[in-house]
Amino acid sequence: MSFHDRSSELSRINALAAGATMSVSPWTWQVLTLAQELHAVTGGRFECGVGARLVRWGMLPDHGHVTPDSGSMTDLVLLANHGVQALRPVCLDLGGLAKGFAVDKAVEALTASGIMRGVVNAGGDLRVLGDAPQPIHVRDGSERRQPRYLGELAGGAMATSASYPAGQANPTGMDGVLVNPFSQRPIHGDTRYTVLAPTCAVADGLTKALAVEGHLAPDCLARYSALALVA
Incomplete structure (x- = not known):
């Protein structure tokens, strides 16, 4: 992929x-x-x-x-x-989904090996296996070096995607820029988009949708038993 x-x-x-x-x-x-x-x-x-x-x-x-x-x-x-x-030539990028999917597959492998509790953290994509609550954090958009404590997570996943200020689309050299699919322009603004969901693939994908307008419809979040945070 x-x-x-x-x-x-x-x-x-x-x-x-x-x-x-x-x-x-x-x-x-x-x-x-x-x-x-x-x-x-x-x-x-x-x-x-x-x-x-x-x-x-x-x-x-x-x-x-x-x-x-x-x-x-x-x-x-x-x-x-x-x-x-x-139906016509496409140029798809699965970077907004495949890493979360990989995290879910890692959890499946742990479960198949008899592991009952654990955390798989792929950097921006995380899933907690088991019922032992784990503290979760996200980098604060106003102060990159200070992570924000979100609470505790058990038996679920979270993913965070970030936009960056204009002229600073890719400051790390690693993360791809977020794209508004309607305007075909970069999504700027020093903002973090976080979604909590039962699986990491869903959480990963929904962060990209959340970034487009800064919110998701309640029925969309309810469909996936998801929560969204913009900070």
């Missing part, structure tokens, strides 16, 4: 011609399925089809997949037996 790897399944999807199909692994299929679901539930605020924009901004490598009409998440059709079809 790496955009950076030319041979990844995601890169192969992004290289598909209009109407072409391919098969993907079950895990990639699960992430794409959740991506389309979140796109629909959030009214398009969660959108993986921003890869072309990030390539043009120099935030992602150019593998030659960017076209003037690169489509959105809705231009990818999920077929039976883990097949996918591009």
